[in-house]
Amino acid sequence: MAIYILVTLCSSFIFIYGNPLDQPVPLNSDFWEKKSQYYSHGGSTDEDVRLAEEVVVQRLQSKNDQTANRFEAQLQLIAPIVDKAERKWAELVDLDHLNFTAIEWEIENELPELNDRTWRKGRERGRGARGLPAFLGNAVKLFDLKQVVKELETSVMTSVSCSACKAGVGLLQHYVDSGKSTDEIVHAATKLCMSLKIESRRVCEGIILAMADEVVFVLSRLILTADEICGFVIGDVCAIPYNPYHDWEVALPPIPKPALISQQIPNGGVSTQPLKVLHLSDTHFDPYYHEGSTANCNEPLCCRLTDGIPDSSTNGAGRWGDYRKCDTPRHTIESMLQHIANYHQDIDFIIWTGDLPPHDVWNQTRTDNLYVLRETVRQLTFYFPNTRIFPALGNHESSPVNSFPPPNIEATHTMDWLYDELDLLWRRWLPDSTSPTVRKGAFxxxxxxxxxxMLSLNMNYCNNKNWWLLLNSTDPAQELQWLVYELQSAELKGEKSTYSRYEATIAGQFFGHTHFDEYEVFYDEVYRGRASSIAYIGPSVTPYYGLNPGYRIYHVEGNYAGTSRMVVDHETWIMDLQEANRHNVDSPRWYRLYTAREAFRMPSLTPQDWDHLVHRMTYDDNLFQTYYKYYWKASPVRPSCDADCKKRLLCDLKSGRSNDRKLTCQEIEERIDSTKKSSSWKTWLFNGFAISSVFTFLGGFGWLGDSVGSLF
Known part of the structure; x- marks a missing residue:
């Protein structure tokens, strides 16, 4: 039997065949003047503050090995003084709006981070062991906030985000351990967000208020350090300290894995008509999109009346969408669906990998998200009344975003409000037998x-941005154990580490979430160089941001004895947003951008073929630039891609398995670096000949001379 796995982010579809910079901000020029004003108004003469500084610095700089009890006792003695000092610092930041980087730079040498062993003992013994000083020592690393915000938006993390994460988590832990109320934490975090100018006032207030209950609930029950938390949230760029709560395996049945056979090449449907499958992902419908509103606002989502009217028409939101930070208008989605219904009348079924609400995550409620869910279901039902649809859940469907507590979390944080609605709406396409698992975990x-x-997985239970997993990430909702049962049953019936164990059963994996047009390869856990499975990551409908709206069509081996249900070919269709807005057309043109086998000169689409494409692009920059163009869906505003960009993208293609980048990327990085050196050498040699020719010419004549999905 063939199995398809559908996934968005960490949510997924599986088709089963018989089986998804480090430069500090310059010091504010008026910092020293402001600092002088602060001290001249009594800061330096405050004996309590001075004493607190001396005691804390003395204790933290001590090289002697101190027990947790001794440290706690001394900290309690100066706690009132430290609190007073903390208020002084808060007033300094809040009232004068100073460059926070400069403030942290100033105190770096005074308040170094606590010894990790002392910190851990304190956390295990109870509240208050760490306190403010450790946060201040960590926060000094928060030196490039704009870079942090950019990395959060693109999900491409570096050490900048790692340092910022540790600083932020340190602050939150301090407040939680100090017994401050949720309201007090919200107030303090909002002031800090605004003072650092991370976002506008309403974004700071909205997102912090939305996340506060969850974060406080989780942090108050953890004994993890900031390093451990950020290693989990940020990933391997932040290091991943060992944590037994996250070290677990799915139990596999005591049935030997079938012997490996060479992967068959799909026959391309020569004898029968291939199946035609539509993949829709990341619609991000914005009910409040308004043509002509400001498209370049200073918030994460623009193109709404609340953003105001722009000062010039060039800064206004386009009729059919905008390349700037704007989501999808209703009429753009309807235009696409009408085009598909007209042009692709032979679609056999649809895989729909979620991410439905807009990106105003600071301004959403459960009611808002349920409205978008119902409206999108209504649209799909209207345009495809007789077509079977297989949905998967995205990370944006919850409120707050990324928040998916496991079923064992107490009732105040239940997901029943969403999962019950999914069960009701999805039932028009799914049999009644799916209800128990949909209501339990949306799979x-x-x-x-x-x-x-077809297996649809809720991979939000694998999402490192889901803070609930910090409490215990061991197979939430028992979803992966259920997956193993389904795959083993399929294997025994002849239906198509889990992916590696059942690679002969899984015919394809289909993801969404990243918005880009891409793929990822999975490799054998024993023979690391052997590609064993492929994850297709479908393009987004939303242009958010810098993209053309798009969708994908898969051609799958058809109905004949022995069919593998493998993808024979796929094609991406887009709307040229620039063209549609420029000509202000009533019916924009949707057209086929490319087909995979033709564009990349591939004999077939087996995992080995996709792996081979990665290696070919390493050496062939023209081929890579073709891939890069389609990755951005031919957007005219796509950025250029240098060698570091190329290494990151090609590494992504080989990183189907999380945290394997160091193993899978080294060879690619070395090859690209080697190619650069070779190119530089050839350029140097050519230039040498050219210079020689110039001198020859003087004497006569000479010559000068480019983020679920589903599984099949």
């Missing part, structure tokens, strides 16, 4: 036809 298994099964 399900469906037999599409004899020998062909």
């Amino acid at each position: 399900y298994s469906v037999l599409v036809s004899p020998g062909f099964r």
Whole structure:
């Protein structure tokens, strides 16, 4: 049997065949003047503050090995003084709006971070062991806030985000351990967000208020350090300290894995008509999109009346969407669906990988997200009344975003409000047998036809931005154990580490979430160089941001004895947003951008072929630039891609398995670096000949001379 796995982010569809910079901000020029004013108004003469500074610095700089009890006792003695000093610093930041980087730079040498062992003992013994000083010592590293915000938006993390994470978590832990109320924490965090100018006032207030209950609930129950928390949230760029709560394996049945056989090349549907599958992802419908409103606002989402009217028409939101930070208008989605219904009348079924609400995550409620969910279901039902649709859940469907507590979390944080609605709405396409798992965790298994099964996974239980997993990430909702049961049953019926174990059963994986047009390769856990599975990551409908709206069509091996249900080819269709807005057309043109086999000169689409494409692009920059153009869906505003960009993208293609980048990327990075050196050498040699030719010419004549999905 063939199995397809659908995934968005960490949510996924599986098709089963018989089986998703480090430069500090310059010191504010008026910092020293402001600092002088602060001290001249009594800061330096405040004996309590001076004493607190001396005591804390003395204790933290001590090289003697101190027990947690001794440190706690001394900290308690000066706690009132430290609190007073803390208020002084808060007033300094809040009232004068100083460059926070400069403030942290100033105190770096005074308040170094506590010894990690002392910190851990303190956390295990109870509240208050760490306190403010450790946060201040960490926060000094928060030196490039604009870079942090950019990395959060693009999900491309570096040590900058790692340092910022540790600083922020340190502050939150201090407040939680100090027994401050949630309201007090919200107030303090909002002031800090505004003072650092991370976002506008309403964004700071909205997102902090939305996340506060969850974050306080989780942090108050953790004994993890900031290093451990950020290693989990940021990933391997932040290092991943060992944590037994996250070290677990899914139990596999005591049945030997079938012997490996060479991967078959799909016959391309020569004898039968291939199946035609539509992949829709990341619609991000914005009910409040308004043509002509400001498209270049200073918030994460623009193109709304609340952003005001722009000072010039060039800064106004386009009719059909905008390349700037704007989501999808209703009429753009309807234009796409009408085009698909007209042009692709032979679609066999649709895989729909979620991410439905807009990106105003600071301004959303459960009611808002349920409205978008119902409205999108209504649109799909209207345009495809007789087509079977297989949905998967995205990370944006919850409120707050990324918040998916496991079923064992107490009732005040239940996901029943969303999962019950999904069960109700999805039931029009799914059998009643899926209801128990949809209501439990938004995942399900469906037999599409004899020998062909679809598994939809809620991979938000694998999302490192889901803070609930910090409490315990061991197979939330028992989803992966359920997956193993489904895959083993499929294997025994002849239906198509889990992916590696069942690679002969899984025919394809389909993801969404990243907005880009891309793929990822999975490799054998024993023979690391052998590609074992492929994850197709579909393009987004939303242009957010810098993209053309798009969708994908898969051609899959058809109905014949022995069919593998493998993808034979796929094609991406887009709307040229610039063209549609420029000509202000009533019916924009949707057209096929490329087909995979033709564009990349691939004999077939087996995992080995996709792996081979990665290696070819390493050496062939023209081929890579073709891939890069389609990755951005031919956006005219796509940025250029240098060698570091190329290394990151090609590394992404080989990183289907999380935290394997160091193993899978080294060879690519070395090859690209080697190619650069070779190119530089050839350029130097050519220039040498050219210079020689110039001198020859003087004497006569000479010559001068480019982020679920589903699994099949």
